[in-house]
Amino acid sequence: MKWMTMAPQLTMEPSILDVFKKHGRKLEYVEKKSALKNLMDKQEHGVLFYAMSDEQDGYDTCRNFQAIYPNLSVILIEAGVRVDLRQAMRAGALDVIALPFRPEQVEQLIIEREQHVERASQGNKETHYITVCSTKGGVGKTTFSVNLATAYSQKQESVLLVDLDLQFGDVSMFLDCEPKRSIYEWMKEANQKANAPVKSYITAYNEYLNILSAPLRPEFAEVFTPEHIQRLVEKVRGDYDVVIFDTAPYMDDIVLTALEHSDEIFLLTMQDLPTLKNCRLFLETLESLNLKNTLRVVLNRESRKRGVPLATAEKVLGLPITVQLPEASKLVCRSVNEGRPYVITNPKAKISKETINALQLQKGKSAKKSRPLFKALPAGR
Known part of the structure; x- marks a missing residue:
């Protein structure tokens, strides 16, 4: 070199x-x-x-x-x-x-x-980066992240699920894990050593899925900078097939850094006008950053009986909705309370089948040419 x-x-x-x-x-x-x-x-x-x-x-x-x-x-x-x-x-x-x-x-x-x-x-893995985001809590973002990561792992893809909701992240709870170390401990070592290994701070969920948990205390989030996230991206490159960032439900420099390093972005929204309006503003930000082509809009709790019609939602957003996820709260509520992803507990359910089908969108498949593959995912968070 x-x-x-x-x-x-x-x-x-x-x-x-x-x-x-x-x-x-x-x-x-x-x-x-x-x-x-x-x-x-x-x-x-x-x-x-x-x-x-x-x-x-x-x-x-x-x-x-x-x-x-x-x-x-x-x-x-x-x-x-x-x-x-x-x-x-x-x-x-x-x-x-x-x-x-x-x-x-x-x-x-x-x-x-x-x-x-x-x-x-050495021919290591070509890592595919995914960011899952939203403009508010309660729209199913973490539920989506956890099940997407688990579905990848069931296909024997090595996955790192990073909890970037640094204040109130609960990916570990959704997977019934008790991490001994978190991204905060890695960040502290990374500040002192250039070669701080990420693998020393992960929690293994199964053979293929690893979790890098959020800090245990909300105040620890204040010490993170975009540079830490950029270093993390480079540090795990080649070690995993897929890295999924589950972000905080708002826009800040940490979330922006994850977005700018992503091959795919999933934005969760719902059928109420306030959420759609905020998502429209979010989309305008992505467009200004030249990130709109990597985006897939996920409409959660889709229903013909309540909320604005799909056509109206797309008009408010200014672009088509790629993913439509109908209401299925009972299944997801039980999944979250048990700490077991629904793709494991209910593999034959439509929600699980559609989530697994979505994996074909991975690695170089054009977002613009892809047809909607998800049709069922209710809100967990």
Whole structure:
């Protein structure tokens, strides 16, 4: 792997150069963008530190380099220009670092990136990321996440279900698990060690399904940043077939980070106008982030006898509803109270069959061309 910089500040820091030397790496200075052509082999991986001359310059550079050099990762440097982390991520930046450089920060980047490339070269799994979200509680989001994850595991797909409702997440309760460690403990170790293993903090539900639980105390959520989620995404890449994020029922930087790293997004809604209106606002946000094409709208507790008609709901949302889930509260209530997913307790029920059928939407199947496959899932949460 080649490590390069177009920021001369890096080559003038002895402590930074010592970090590269410690890991047996050399940091090469690249004076012009055109010089990359001679340095980058098409099959070789590279990392480039790039100091932005203005805000748009860095984002455009990331996009252009990504198109020309697929194996090149760009780390943007805040050098007198404020970098918007979300814009940088959408442009394809690997990370953003600010001046002055800290040796431990650069060392962390070296370790994590080289581990990622090594896993990829060993032919590890191509991880498929899914985010399940909603604009309010009580619409069946966690029920959907838990059963989707369990259905994947029944197909012998390795799954990590991450509880990103960091204040009041209850994925573990829905699966009748008592985790000894959580995402909070991993985050604390990750702040101290670049190589903090996620697997030390998971709870195994079955042979194929692992859970990374929410913190035990709501106040612990305050210490999480989008960078923690970004590191988590990279840390588990290649270790699982599927990673599912069950998010908090609102929009914040943590949820946005999960959304921006997702191959599929499921948005849960219902047939009342306030919920549909809030979902419309949510969808407008996704559209501004160029994430709308990865979205599937899930209409939960669908009923012809109550709530606004389906056509009206689609008109309010401004796009078709992909998934329609009719009322089945008794089955789900029993499933939640027992801590056993309904795809296990009632495998022959229509709700279970339709959930399992949905797995064909995985990995590269176009959301726009797919037909609605779910038709039954009541609200649990």
